Amino acid sequence: MIHLTVRNLHKHFGGNHVLKGVGFEVKGAELIGLIGPNGAGKTTLTNILDGAIKPTSGTVYLNGERIDQLEPYEVARAGLGRTFQVTRSFRRMTVLENLQVPALAMDRGESRAEMRDKAHDVLEFLTMEHLRNEFAQALSGGQQKLLELGRLLMLDPDVIILDEPFAGVHPKLMEIIxxxxxxxxxxxxxxxxxxxxxxxIFSLSERLLVLNFGDLIADGPPEAVKRDPAVIEAYLGSDEEEEA
Ligand SMILES: Nc1ncnc2c1ncn2[C@@H]1O[C@H](COP(=O)(O)OP(=O)(O)OP(=O)(O)O)[C@@H](O)[C@H]1O
Ligand SMILES: [Mg+2]
Incomplete structure (x- = not known):
């Protein structure tokens, strides 16, 4: 069974203490929402989980393997993948190539033909078949997000972190996401x-984590979290509902 264990993570950027002892566990196919005001540390936490940056202290284990000191490609191989709040792609490669490159880099013994078939299936699911030969730089913001989701499908990780998948996305693409x-x-x-x-978040999540200035102030069923006075005080009661 999938098991992610995050223990007592701290992150300092110079004098800025951005994560202050964050810990939680994910067991099995959970669908979790991570919320918190701008600057709460959500993306920083994601960057630590996927190996992009190292924590100042604390540990992360995925399926028994310690991953907090690994590089992103090693974390991907261990089974954790993420999308980016500001999307990233190989801008001068085609959509099809963008899907295949990370999968090729993983070198999991799939043949090129298998990978191409898989890429076509992924594009079909994302309703992007007609864009397969376009350069990534020609895609709309929403389509870029779909491409990132497609890249993850190719890698098939156990744990996926989606950083702002809905921000600036057309309602039609929203349904696909x-x-x-x-x-x-x-x-x-x-x-x-x-x-x-x-x-x-409330329609999708079975569990909510709330970060506030680097503290995990709530972790539980959405209905309970919604009523938690600390959450109302820190977040839902404030007028911060803008998109990132
Ligand atoms: N590379 C960095 N160097 C210095 N400070 C950073 C860096 N990355 C993030 N920070 C700071 O860490 C804090 C948390 O930022 P982070 O991007 O993790 O927040 P967030 O919860 O994702 O916010 P948002 O909802 O706006 O996306 C902010 O004060 C930010 O300025
Ligand atoms: Mg962020």
Whole structure:
């Protein structure tokens, strides 16, 4: 069973104490929302989990393997993948190439033909088949987000972290992203969704984590978290509902 253990993470950027002892566990195919005001530390936490930056202290284990000192490609191999709040792609490669490159880099013994077939399936699911030969730089913001989701499908990680998947996305693409999240979750994967869009978070999540200035102030069922006075005080009661 999938098991992610985050223990007592601290992160300092110079004098700025951005994560202050964050800890939680993910067991099995959980669908978790991670919320908190701007600057709470959500992206920083994601950057630590995927190996992009190292914590000042604390540990992260995925399925028994310690991953907090690994590089991103090693973390990907261990089974954790993420999308970026500001999307990233190989801008001068085609959509199809963008999907295949990370999968090739993983070198898991799949043939090129298998990978190409998989890429076509992924594009079909994302309704992007017609864009397969376009350069990534020609895609809209929403399509860039879909491409990142596609890249993750190719790698098929156990734990997926989506950093603001809905921000600036057209309602039509929003439906595709919802379907994607449900499909990946039903396939037995754990998903952590970071979003400022409360409607989406509350309709999708079975569990909510709330970060506030580096402290994890709540962890539980959305209905309970919604009523938690500390959460209302820190977040829901404030007027910070803008998109990132
Ligand atoms: N590389 C960095 N160097 C210095 N400070 C950083 C760096 N990355 C993040 N920070 C600081 O860490 C804090 C948390 O930022 P982070 O991006 O993790 O917040 P967030 O919860 O993702 O916010 P948002 O909802 O706006 O995306 C902020 O004060 C930010 O300025
Ligand atoms: Mg962020």
């Amino acid at each position: 919802y379907a994607y999240i449900r499909r990946v979750n039903e396939a037995g994967k754990a998903i952590i969704i970071i979003s400022h869009q409360m409607d989406s």
